[in-house]
Amino acid sequence: MTRNPTKAAIASATSVRRRAPEAGGEPATPASNRAARAAERRAAIVEAALEEFIARGFAATRLDDIAKRAGVAKGTIYLHFKDKESMFEELVRIVMVPVVERLTALPPPTGSVRDLVEAFARNFLKEVANTRRGDLVRLIVAEGPRFPAVADFYYREVVSRGIAGMRALIELGIARGEIREKNLARFPQIMVAPAMVAVIWQSLFARHAPLDAQEMLRVHLDLIFGERRTT
DSSP states (O other): OOOOHHHHHHHHHHOOOOOOOOTTSOOOOHHHHHHHHHHHHHHHHHHHHHHHHHHHOTTTOOHHHHHHHHTSOHHHHHHHOSSHHHHHHHHHHHHTHHHHHHHHSOOOOSSOHHHHHHHHHHHHIIIIITSHHHHHHHHHHHHGGGOHHHHHHHIIIIIHHHHHHHHHHHHHHHHHTSOOOGGGGGOTHHHHHHHHHHHHHHHHTTTTSOOOHHHHHHHHHHHHHOOOOOO
């Protein structure tokens, strides 16, 4: 069974390496044991927060519910987070920001810009659209207007980075002559629109009309780059 990618990200981001005893050396210190236990509790809290936010929405989620799901006292939460908003921000940093950084930190292009955009979109669909990360994106879309501070934070940490990375690819495509419409660089949102449609469609309409996101992406890129030549 594939491990839950969001759970793995939370565990990795909040982990503290235990100091293993070396041959003839000192065992792990009580301080390092305490740090490891604290990291485990923090990971449990963040994972519980993710599940509660997705299940109840940002507004309806209570710290009592998160504490119960995490198996800790409510007071323990305040040892790690000052309030619900800071907990949500930590969740975004752990679950979403590393993905955006990986997707936008593409290697120097040796192939076409279209190939790079397709790789970006495929990885987005794999790591976001059909995972708990997609649920988190849908939560922002649904509740962001009611909580502008949360939406602003998400824009700074996630959206702006993705837009900057996509704009850089578009500008490269224009410089190489692969993209004829120069104004596309002003609206990089157009390039990533199919990925966002896929995220929203998956939760709302997939049971009525399943969406082939990969094929939609191909058609979309044909409109921008022209149809691929088959020889």
